[in-house]
Amino acid sequence: MSYLTNSVAVNLTLAVLFVFSVVTWALILSKFWQNTRGNKKDAAFKQAFWAAKDLHEGEKVARAxxxxxxxxxxxxxxxxxxxxxxxxxxxxxxxxxxxxxxxLKSELQQIQHRKEHGLMALASIGSTAPFVGLFGTVWGIMHALKDISLSNSASLDIVAGPVGEALIATAFGIATAIPAVLAYNYGLRRVRTTVAGLDQFATAFLHLVMKTPYRAEGKKAEVKD
Structure with missing residues (x-):
């Protein structure tokens, strides 16, 4: 059975779902690569920063x-x-x-917004793809019933083919939505976990700076009379 039907509306629906699927997997692969690379960078920096002798060396580590x-x-x-x-x-x-x-709070918010980029697209695809597929199915069945009425025959051979092809749109919609929903939920958990880890580091950094004398290089203390 061909995945393309005689109904233009069903064909367009399948084309839209195909685009949705491509966007979904592109975002999944992109997010996976970003998370993997980001975790390695953060782990390497964290190890080097806490191994620094003082805050000035820690600043150099951060800039490097x-x-x-x-x-x-x-x-x-x-x-x-x-x-x-x-x-x-x-x-x-x-x-x-x-x-x-x-x-630190402002920087954390910017990082969180950057990491959430693309998740709304996954959520939108996950919530709309089944309905797009259902629309294609309904339209395809209407088209099939119209053709059946014109053929003056309601035998199983004539009915099953067009209706079965129309149902493919629903199957495609569900198949597109499932990865998008799973990726959105996983991505949201990863963002929350990453931001929580950054928040813990920011708190430790704040406490370190508050109890450790530090002045930016190039600043000199004023001498009071």
Whole structure:
């Protein structure tokens, strides 16, 4: 039996579902590659950062690496470089902490939004593909019934062929939706897990900076009379 039917509407439905399927698998492969590469980068950076002797060396490590965790750390050091405190008074520490917390939170949100890119497309395909296939089936059955009425015969041989071909659209719709839904759920869990890990690292980095004297290179402490 050919997958193409005599109904133009069914053919167009199958074409749309084929495009949906291509987009779904392209996003699945892209997300898998991004997650695998990102995990390796974050693991390498985390090991190198915590092996650093001090924050200045840690900053160099962050600038030498790529990945979400290195990007988050670099943003934190950049925020610290903008502060002008020259003492470790409670006031300066409070301002320093607020600036760093806001910066890390903003960077985390940007990373999360970037990682969620493409997931809405998977969710949309997963929710609409079955209905697109059902539309093709209904239209194909209507077309088949019209042809049967014109043939003045309702034998099984005449009815089964067109109706069976029309049902292919529903099967294609379900086959397209299942990978999209599974990929969306898995991708969403991966995003939440990754962001949670970055949040834990950001908290540890914040505590480290608060209890460790640090000034950006090139800044000199003011000498008070």
């Amino acid at each position: 690496h790529t990945g979400d965790m290195a990007e988050l750390t670099t943003a934190g050091f950049a925020a610290l470089a903008q502060t002008t405190e020259v003492s470790l008074s409670l006031d300066s520490l409070g301002d320093r902490k607020d600036i760093l917390e806001r910066t």
